[in-house]
Amino acid sequence: MDMLRSFFLDPFVLSIVMGFLVFVFFYIRWPGILSFFKDKTFSSQKExxxxxxxxxxKTSKEKVVLWLWSLGLxxxxxxxxxxxxxLVLGLGFGAxxxxxxxxGVQMVMRSLWEQRCDQVxxxxxxxxxxxxxxxxxxxxxxxxxERVIKNMKEGPLAQEFQLVLxxxxxxxxxxxxxxDMEKRMDRQDVTMMVVAINILKETGGNIAETLATISETIRERQKVQNKIKALTAQGTIQAVIVSLVPFLLLVMMFLTNKQHAELMLGTPLGWFSLLMILGLIIIGGVLMKKIVTIKV
Structure with a gap:
């Protein structure tokens, strides 16, 4: 029994077993994996x-695509x-x-777009x-x-109004x-302004008073949002620090005890542990983000 246990716990045997399982998985799921990579890359490129x-x-589509492929490769x-x-580890993690x-580029661009909508x-x-x-x-x-565009030349709101005109x-x-502007921006305040203006243009009414009310409503909403950001800032920083701790510990282990770090980076069991750690960090980050995000 002890000989059997030592045989199966031998690093060489574990490497062969893990390599065989990985080969079988990729052999069976290869079309699905290729389809997954194709769908993810092209959907990210499209977005x-x-x-x-x-x-x-102001840039061309070809430049953006070239930049994406250059960065990824x-x-x-x-x-x-x-x-x-x-080799196997390099190909897997490289892919x-x-x-x-x-x-990542898709998430960054989406974040920049959200920031632009918030600026509007x-x-x-x-x-x-x-x-x-x-x-x-x-x-x-x-x-x-047109008066708004002349007075607010540098800003996304002027660009959006210019597009409407x-x-x-x-x-x-x-x-x-x-x-069209409402569909692009996807913000409650923009929707409120668009709906109010469209209804008043059809039915008549005091547009000036309605716009003043909308401006006051947006101002009060911004006060509440800024207060919520201040209250949840500590939770956001804690989520970032907790997510970075495992990577910092791995770097410290590599600098202080290189042999233990090589076991983590150079064995199938270590690779599996790294994937598990990465998956748990991502899940924890998403859950923390949902907890500290409060919509007004």
Whole structure:
């Protein structure tokens, strides 16, 4: 019994067994794995191109695609070199690095778009005030928007209003142009402004008073959101620190006790442990993010 146990716990035997299991898994699931990588990469590429277009970044589609492929291949190759001479480990982690680079760029672009939408909402307080004053002196909604563009030249709100005006000049109605803006921004405050303006243009009413009310509502909402951010800032920092602790411990182990670190990085059992640790860190980070995120 002891001989059997020592045989199965031998690192060489474990390496052969793990290698065989990995081979069988990839052999059976190879079409599905290729399809998964293809779907993830091309869906990420499609969303990145969409966000670049929505953010009005002046660049070509070919440059964005070239940049994405260059980043993914470079990261994958660097990971492969870092894992050398472990060929299987290098190929596996290199492929994951390539995939995560695309997903990472997608997440960064999505985050930048969310920040842009938040900037639009933050500027709406000043923008609605300018529009209110313009409507009070007899200007139409589109003319009041032109005043906002002139007074807020540097900012996403001016760009969004300019896009709405450009669409109306090409023959689209004001209501349709505002509805497109609402679909692009996906913010409650933008929806409130668009719905109010469209209804008042059809039924009539005091647009200036409505815009002033919207501006005051957005201002109060921002106060509440800033207070929530201040209260949840500690939880966010704690989540980041807890997520980084395992990686810092691995670096310290590699610097102080290299033999133990090589067992983690150079054996199948260590690779499996690293994947488990990475998965648990991701799950914990997502759960912490959901806990500290409070929508107003």
């Amino acid at each position: 990145v191109l969409k966000i670049v277009d929505m953010m009005m970044i 470079s990261l994958g190759f660097l990971i492969f070199l870092a894992c050398w001479p472990h 994951l690095g390539f995939l995560f680079s695309w997903i 909402v933050n500027q709406m307080v000043e923008g609605m005030t300018i529009m209110t004053n313009g409507v009070k002196v007899g200007l139409s909604v589109t003319q009041a928007m 450009n669409k109306t000049r090409l023959g689209m109605s004001v209501e349709e142009a505002f509805n």
